[in-house]
Structures are given as C-alpha cells and as structure tokens.
Amino acid sequence: MRVAMIGWEYPPFQTGGLAVHCYELTHALAAKGVKVDFYMPRTDSDITTQDHNIRIIPVAHAKFGAYVTKHAYGPEFFSNVHAFNNDAAEQIAKNDRHVHYNLIHHHDWMTAFAAMKAKYSIDRPMVSTFHSIEFDRSGMWPNEYILNIEKQMAATADRVITVSNYMKGRLVEKLGADIAKIRVVYNAIDAADFKKHWDVSHGKERIILFLGRLTDQKGPTQFLHAAKLVLDKERNIRFVIVGTGDMLGYLINLAISLGIGDRVTFIGYLPDEQKRYVYAKSDVYVMPSVSEPFGITALEAMASGTPVLVSKTSGAAEVTPHRLTVDFWDINQMAEKMVALLRYKVLSETLGKEELHDALELTWDKIAEETMRVYEEIAVG
Amino acid sequence: MMPSICIYFQVHQPVRLRRFSIFEQRQPENLFERYFDVKLNREVFNKVADKCYLPTNSLLLELIKKYGEKFKISYSLTGTFLEQATQYRPEVLDSFHALAETGSVDFLNETYYHSLSSLFEDKTEFVEQVRKHSEELKERFGVEADVFRNTEALFSNDIARLAEEFGYKGIIGEGHERVLGWRSPNYVYSVKGCKKIKALLRNYKLSDDVSYRFSAQWWSEFPLTADKYAKWLASSQGQCINLFMDYETFGEHQWKETGIFEFLRQFPEEAMKYGNLNFRTPDDVIREQQPVGEIDVPYALSWADIERDASAWLGNAMQRECFSLLQSLETPVREARDEEMLHIWRLLQNSDHLYYLCTKSWADGDVHKYFSPFPSPYDGFINLMNILQDFKKQVERA
Secondary structure, eight states: OEEEEEOSOBTTBOSSHHHHHHHHHHHHHHHTTOEEEEEEEEOSSOOOOSOTTEEEEEEEEOOOOOOOSGGGOOHHHHHHHHHHHHHHHHHHHHHHHHHOOSEEEEESGGGHHHHHHHHHHHTOOEEEEESOOHHHHHTTSOOHHHHHHHHHHHHHOSEEEESSHHHHHHHHHHHOOOGGGEEEOOOOOOTHHHHTTTTOOOOSSEEEEEESOSSGGGOHHHHHHHHHHHHHHOSSEEEEEEOOOTTHHHHHHHHHHTTOGGGEEEEEOOOHHHHHHHHHHOSEEEEOOSSBSSOHHHHHHHHTTOOEEEESSBSHHHHOSSSEEEOTTOHHHHHHHHHHHHHOHHHHHHHHHHHHHHHHHOOHHHHHHHHHHHHHHHOOO | OOOEEEEEEEEOOOOOBOOOOTTOSOOOSSHHHHHBOHHHHHHHHHHHIIIIIHHHHHHHHHHHHHHGGGSOEEEEEOHHHHHHHHHHOHHHHHHHHHHHHTSSEEEOBOOTTOBOGGGSSSTHHHHHHHHHHHHHHHHHHOOOOSEEOOGGGOBOHHHHHHHHHHTOSEEEEEOOHHHHTTSOSSSEEEETTOSSOEEEEEOHHHHHHHHTTTTOTTSTTOSOOHHHHHHHHHTOOSSEEEEEEEGGGEETTEEGGGTHHHHHHHHHHHHHTSTTOEEEOHHHHHHHOOOOEEEOOOSOBOSSTTTOSTHHHHSSHHHHHHHHHHHHTHHHHHHHTOHHHHHHHHHHTBHHHHHTTOOOOSTTHHHHHHHOSSSSHHHHHHHHHHHHHHHHHHHHHO
C-alpha cells in the first residue's frame, strides 16, 4: 500500500502537536510495510528520514504556522495556504504517474484543498483526519471561511478519522458530517519516554498540575477558582501551572486577588523532558478544557501514573474508564474531586495504576493498525 | 422422585445515599437527611411499587386463591424494604399481609440491613441484625422463619454454622459448580462442620432463565413460554428445584411489555399439568427432605457475578477500605449509645453502597452499571467515603 499523506509540519519543524502525530503515525505505518509519501510545506532546513518506506516531499515554501488566535489569519496567511495546497496537489498527481497511490490521507483543514484537488485529478479515495475543528480553537466565534473548508472536507472525504467519539459527535453536529463514514482513531504516546520518572518521590507538599496553553479554551480560570476552594479545606498543596499564553497576566492577578498567590506557581514553557518530570512529580493532573478534541496531555499524565481529572467535553475522558470527570464549568465538583484525590490514597493509587495500564495499551503501533483498517475499507488497487 | 418447585423471591430496596459534597453551604443537621436522599428513595420506591410490587403481589394472590395450597411461594423482605414501604407506600405492606394470610406463603430471615456484617471479624453485629429481622417479621407478619438467607446468598461453612447456632434448620446458598462439582443443585445437602442445618442451593440456570434471560433475544430459547419452562422443570431430577430470584424481575428488570406477567400467570397451571411436580416452600422442603450429601464451602460464596464470591462488594481496594472503615466504627458507635446513630451506621452497611464501587470491567460490569446511580465507581467511592468520613466525625463528637 502506498499513501500520499499531506500535513503541514513534521519534526524538527514543529509548532504544535501535529508534527509529533505525523512523525509517529508515518513511522508506525512504515513499520507495517505501508509506503508513505509525506507532502508538507518547504522549510528553511531540510527534513530527512532514515526510514526507506517514508519520503518527505517538500512543496511550495509557505510561511504559516500554528493558528493560535484568529488574529493570525491575515489575507497573506490564506494565500500562502492556497499556494501550498495547489502545489501539493500538482506534485501528488505528477508523482502518482510513477508510484501509484492507493489513497490520499491528509490532516486538518489547512491541507484540505490539496487532498480534494488530488482526489479528483487522480481519482483516488481520500481520508481526512480532524485533530480539531474551528469551533474548538476559537470557541464562540469561528472563522466562517475555515468553517466552510471543514464542512467541504467532511463532505468530500471518503472516510473521516476523528481522534475521539466526542469529536465524532461534534463533527456531525457542527459540520453536518455523515456519521457513517467517520471512524475514531485515538492519539497515542510513546510510554517509554515516561518510564524513567515512574519512581520519582513525592514531597510533603502535594502538587496539583495544570499543563496547557493559557487560553480560555483550556479552562485555567476554573482551575484557579477550584484551587481557592481546595485551599479552604486542605493544607500543604501547591498548584502548578505549566504553559504560556495570552492569559498569563490575567491569571497571575487572579491568583493574587483570590488570596492564593503563594500557593500557585507559574512555570511558563517547559521542554519535554522537564515536562515529563513535572507530570510524575504531581499528585493530580487536571484538564478542565471547555472543549478538547483529544487532550494528549491527559494521556501523558496517565503514562506518568498520575491520576487525572478531565472535563467531560474531552476525548481523553474516553480512553480509560479509570479517570475522574467533571463539567468544565463546575468549580465545586472540580474542587471536590481534587480534595478526594488528595485525601483518599486508595482512590488516587487505584486510578494511577489502572490509567497507566490503559495508557500503555495505546501505542502508535495500535493506532497505525486502526488507521490501516480505515485504509482497507476504501483503498483502490 | 417427584421434584418440588421451591420458589423464593428476594425483596429489597436499599436506602440510597445523597450526593454529599464537602463544599455544601448548609448540610442537614438531621443525620438521616444528611446522608440519605429521601426524595430519590421515595421516587424509586414508588416506581418499583407501581411496576413490580403491587401488580406482582396482586397476581400472585389471585393465583394462590385459584390453586389454594397447591401453589406456594416464599419471600425474604429486608428491613430497609419494610421501613421504606411503611414510610412511602403502606399499601405495598398491605398486599404482603394479604399474601401472608393465605397460608401458602412463607418468609425467610436475613440481616435486617442487607449488610455484609456476616464478614465482620466480630460477629456481634451480624447476630443483632439477624435477630432484629426475625423480631420484625414476628411483629409484622406473626411468622417465625426456619430458613435463613444471608445477604446476596453469601454462604460459607462458618456462616452456616452461625445460622445453625441461631436455631435455623435451613440456609440458602448458590448452587454453583465450585461447591457442587458434578452434583445437582436439586437436592438438599448438609454442610461441613455443621450438625443438622440443611442447605438449599439455587438452581441458577433455571432461575436465571427467568430473571436474566427471559427477554434476551440473543438467547436460543427466546421467547420463554410457561409451557416450555414447565416442561424443563418436569424433566428435571431431584428433590427440589430451587428457583430463587430478585422479586424486581417481575415488571422492573423484565418490563411488563416483555410478557413476564403472562408467563407468571400461566406458569402454575402449566406446571400442575405434570403429575410429578408440586410446589413447596423452603420450610416444607427442609421438613420433608433429608440431605443426600455434604457440601464444603470454606470461602464465602454468593449469587453475584461470574465469580460467585464476595468480589462484587469487596473485590477492590476502595471497597475494602470503606468496609474496614465501617467495621472500625462499630466500637465508637456502640459507645455513643445513641439509637439514631446506630441505625445510620447500619443503613450505611447496606451492601448496595459497596456494590456501586465495583470496578470489574468485563461482562459483569454492565450489571453493576445498570444498578448504579453513579457515573463511575470512582464517583461512587468519593460520595460514600465523604459520607463515612463525615459520619466518623459525628460519631467522635458524640
């Protein structure tokens, strides 16, 4: 099987989680004998791979990165996206004459045009993976233009992959996608990366961790309000906030005005290795996101053996039954469950152990296998 | 040999817990209202009364009147059921009285609070709960039971020996292969280490055909009709076919629409077509039959889940932690010499509270999920533990 895959970032060029996903997925597929040509925007440095089943094919030089806020979408941004898509589609059609692709697989709206154009020009099935939708990134005020691309992409694809059942529901509800062609394939992590911190000792001061971009979508405000309630009941707790974002200043002020400034530590950005240490060192991981297509951080915490409390509106809540869930707006419940995890050792130990077990099951090998099953449903000879 | 059909229905409603939050602004001072959800319990009781208790009782009364002494059944009514019936729906009690007066209905004894007190290290509490139940039955229905059924049919040599010491002549157990091996549950057995007590073991296959599989479309015998079922019973060998099931099977677990009531209505007549079948209560069987062999049950056996042991209530560390906390409260609760507190502590021992914390995730998980008011066993644990911790504080303060 040979797949033309289109993405917009790949390590070492990365601005978000998609690069890691594409890297791991292509390699896991390659290990199963799938040949993957990975089309992506040309970058300043060369991206190479050792795997003979994978070819990285850079096309039009496009200067665009992660969409963090809607302010990032200038007119130039969209024309760059278009240029890249056009070029990618032409390259795919050209290469197909030599190698013959069985299908086209692309990630998120930024590569949708290339996939749709190639689908029609070489008449091959198309698989679209939605890692998130515009509604998850911008909440109440989606960019209409992007929203329309997402609708088209869902309508045109022969199979749609979402990273959770939660997302599957949102695609049907928000984009009018046909539920019959949606398949759920979760994200994975490489658990080996987390192993060395499993035995890290916990201090007397217990740690409740928030890790993520500091934007409304991730729920840091609720986290601090819940922290305030917890501190009314429990002593010797530290609330650690890892990550940066627009709301940093606001959150620091909020912590101070709640009178818990001395109990909240803002760490800022952390490189992967230190992040893994912090996960393991923490007693509770909280992910209070308003809407989280998957929530890879929760899976990382699980792989660290740290019990997680995640919002009901997240994909991560599905990957194991051994977690606590909460409505993202319910501060009382959030605090209640944080306190329970701190007070009842038998609860946090049970959750930690069972979650770790489930996180280890979720390997990239398994993800590749499930992806191939989707391919096999539609691939042409 | 003519096998007797021996029917016993378990009638139980737990007193369900309230969602207890440590962040509540005002918590009720009254301990009962503080921990138990009066509104929910009333709702559930009334719902089950309408769907099951009242229609099933009236149908059975009709059948008993029709067939006289030829059709016999028995019940075990828990103390928490009786209390809630009194409080929320007295007519349900009246209908049980009407059944009791026919003379064709027997009652069994169990722990008043449907508790796991038989597994406490100190058996004082177990003894008291059994006594309380027996006094309650005597007072309400004027009956003295000869047969004991422990909570969820929890059974072991030790429990049987205790029941024998209490004066019971018979005890209910699960007729599982783990105990019987190749032997049939359709006989009366003696119990290792006991002198005279006779064990009546549930024929779980034939019982579950009704209580569990009646409406199961995946089942090759679906639909189950009364004449087919009677034929199966008539072709069985042994002294007694013990059909023991939750009473809520009728109308609640198996909805009216499944035809379960029509089945029940036709069943006695279909069974009576066979000259080799008759109906007997557990008391009758114990009186009439002699044991054919001995069973040896060193570890607790129950009728729950695939394992048929105590793991549905004590299978994980969270359940054991709650159970041991409950147990550790015995001395301080007794020392407080406060009747209300003692009653609350006992209501908290209700095995259902621990059942909701079960994490066994395979086939059985579905059943636990169906009965649980909590989204997950972990939420169940947090609620129960918060309540137990709060109660502990109240006890220490007293």
